[in-house]
Amino acid sequence: MGAQQTQNQSSSAAADQGTRGVVIIGGGQAGLQAAASLRSEGFTGQVTIVAEEPGLPYQRPPLSKDYLKARLTDGSDGADGSAGTSASPLPLRGEAFFAEQDIELRTGTVATSVDRQAKTVTLADGTVLGYDSLVFATGARNRELPTPGIDLPGIHGLRTLADAEQLGAALDTAKNVVVVGAGFIGLEFATAALARGCQVTVLEFAPRPMGRALTPLLGDWFAGAHRDLGIDLRLNEGIASFEAGDDGRVALAVSTTGDRYPADLVVAGVGVQPNDQLAAATGLETANGIVVDARLRTVDPDIYAIGDCAAFPCVHAGGPFRLESVQNATDQARHVAKVILGADETYEDLPWFWSTQGPFRLQMANIVRADDETVVVGDADPAHPKFSVLCFRDGILAAVESVNMPSDHLSARKILAAGLEITREEALSAGFSLRAAYKERTQPAAVV
Amino acid sequence: MPTITYHQPGGDTQVIELEKPDRIMQAALKNSVPGIVGECGGQAMCATCHVYVREEYLDALPEIGDDEEEMLEVTASERDERRSRLGCQIEVGGSGLEAIEVDVPEEQV
Numbered sequence: 001m002g003a004q005q006t007q008n009q010s011s012s013a014a015a016d017q018g019t020r021g022v023v024i025i026g027g028g029q030a031g032l033q034a035a036a037s038l039r040s041e042g043f044t045g046q047v048t049i050v051a052e053e054p055g056l057p058y059q060r061p062p063l064s065k066d067y068l069k070a071r072l073t074d075g076s077d078g079a080d081g082s083a084g085t086s087a088s089p090l091p092l093r094g095e096a097f098f099a100e101q102d103i104e105l106r107t108g109t110v111a112t113s114v115d116r117q118a119k120t121v122t123l124a125d126g127t128v129l130g131y132d133s134l135v136f137a138t139g140a141r142n143r144e145l146p147t148p149g150i151d152l153p154g155i156h157g158l159r160t161l162a163d164a165e166q167l168g169a170a171l172d173t174a175k176n177v178v179v180v181g182a183g184f185i186g187l188e189f190a191t192a193a194l195a196r197g198c199q200v201t202v203l204e205f206a207p208r209p210m211g212r213a214l215t216p217l218l219g220d221w222f223a224g225a226h227r228d229l230g231i232d233l234r235l236n237e238g239i240a241s242f243e244a245g246d247d248g249r250v251a252l253a254v255s256t257t258g259d260r261y262p263a264d265l266v267v268a269g270v271g272v273q274p275n276d277q278l279a280a281a282t283g284l285e286t287a288n289g290i291v292v293d294a295r296l297r298t299v300d301p302d303i304y305a306i307g308d309c310a311a312f313p314c315v316h317a318g319g320p321f322r323l324e325s326v327q328n329a330t331d332q333a334r335h336v337a338k339v340i341l342g343a344d345e346t347y348e349d350l351p352w353f354w355s356t357q358g359p360f361r362l363q364m365a366n367i368v369r370a371d372d373e374t375v376v377v378g379d380a381d382p383a384h385p386k387f388s389v390l391c392f393r394d395g396i397l398a399a400v401e402s403v404n405m406p407s408d409h410l411s412a413r414k415i416l417a418a419g420l421e422i423t424r425e426e427a428l429s430a431g432f433s434l435r436a437a438y439k440e441r442t443q444p445a446a447v448v
Numbered sequence: 449m450p451t452i453t454y455h456q457p458g459g460d461t462q463v464i465e466l467e468k469p470d471r472i473m474q475a476a477l478k479n480s481v482p483g484i485v486g487e488c489g490g491q492a493m494c495a496t497c498h499v500y501v502r503e504e505y506l507d508a509l510p511e512i513g514d515d516e517e518e519m520l521e522v523t524a525s526e527r528d529e530r531r532s533r534l535g536c537q538i539e540v541g542g543s544g545l546e547a548i549e550v551d552v553p554e555e556q557v
Contacts, residue, residue, distance in 0.1 A: 062489045066489075090477055095480060096480035100480070326494075410519075
């Protein structure tokens with residue numbers, strides 16, 4: 001109880017000085033960035049992060065990419081010559097950061113209840129934290145398959161460091177890998193497993209991979225490109241059951257078409273669900289995420305939600321939306337810090353995403369819609385692709401998907417963020433490039 | 449032991465000794481060096497680990513890759529044509545580059 005009293009005293013002392021205490025639930029990219037941004041914006045009150053996983057909060061993007069590459073025993077370069085595959089996780093911030101910035105990091109515990117009247121959060125270990133502002137940065141959890149046999153040893157999800165460590169080790173001996181779900185995580189893992197010498201089958205119940213995120217045109221392109229790499233990609237085919245071998249581990253994946261695939265390692269990557277249960281129990285509105293307004297605030301003016309768990313009015317999606325991306329987590333975290341400190345600005349940052357799948361570096365600027373009109377620029381030959389899919393709405397550029405064309409991606413982000421208009425006719429003209437179009441609009445035509 | 453020296457805009461200097469090869473961005477995050485963000489986790493996607501490499505180490509650097517080249521065009525602090533690099537793309541220790549000194553830019557985001 002001593003810690004609790006100290007907490008309350010310091011909180012009220014801070015309030016007396018005109019500063020406010022902030023509790024952030026969640027130790028991922030959004031939660032850490034919110035704490036860091038509060039400090040960089042000049043906040044001097046108490047900042048506490050409640051993080052479920054033990055250890056220093058870490059970066060997630062490498063877990064489904066670099067982390068799965070083969071490692072030499074000294075823990076340095078990968079067998080493919082690429083570096084950066086050190087066996088230790090990459091922290092979001094070093095240990096010293098928390099002391100230097102006076103941020104209290106409580107790891108290995110979760111928030112179990114929120115009292116909105118008393119403005120307190122109770123943790124699983126019994127600690128009660130007072131807050132003046134509360135930020136939900138609780139992220140998302142893997143959607144679970146109800147498939148018979150899903151609990152067999154050898155079947156994994158991929159979201160946490162522990163998952164990545166198990167899978168990285170399992171790939172040392174795996175021969176037949178089945179991936180359920182052809183989304184970003186599934187395909188990132190599939191290409192990593194292929195590079196480690198495994199036979200890889202991907203089952204996807206939808207007609208094309210990455211169907212929610214990509215235009216049908218690019219989804220179809222990726223289907224062909226991944227098959228060219230050697231992945232056995234099965235579309236319109238879901239998982240029906242898993243069967244064990246004599247050793248009790250998974251041995252077979254049976255699909256909805258009745259086909260049977262040998263499997264000594266399975267990764268299920270079938271999407272996520274927002275961690276909005278505590279917010280719902282607190283009486284806050286949830287609808288595929290914690291519902292917030294354009295300032296990222298819930299109906300309770302002292303409670304906010306950011307990152308994967310937040311359903312916010314997205315101007316780019318044209319309605320309530322939940323975005324699962326590093327960009328959204330960090331940009332919303334920066335924004336919420338400013339709002340907590342009194343800024344009255346709506347969140348309108350341009351969404352962007354990326355995925356690295358074997359030789360394909362996929363980048364997206366803004367959210368595509370199924371009825372976007374498309375124009376392809378560049379070389380889409382799967383053997384050496386370097387192209388972009390330009391998406392038009394009412395004849396004006398609205399989103400861009402790029403494969404191995406970071407200059408297009410970056411130009412697109414600048415064009416779309418600045419609200420510059422590129423017409424479909426212009427994009428169809430000979431020699432069109434996004435970079436040139438951007439320069440033309442932002443630099444004087446003639447230098448005097 | 450390989451070392452990376454980070455010079456801050458305000459004059460502070462931090463010398464990190466590496467127990468095994470590591471990259472400029474990764475070592476900075478692990479050791480809480482301010483001013484290096486590494487938002488994308490080292491995928492050459494965000495340009496928030498931009499550093500200026502000190503002149504005497506330029507000859508020992510690996511060439512700038514296509515991805516890195518394009519990210520260097522969007523750094524928050526101005527690119528220096530000779531000295532600007534992404535910290536996630538340069539490994540120190542074990543690859544002929546046993547020590548390096550970099551200046552951390554004023555802004556990364």
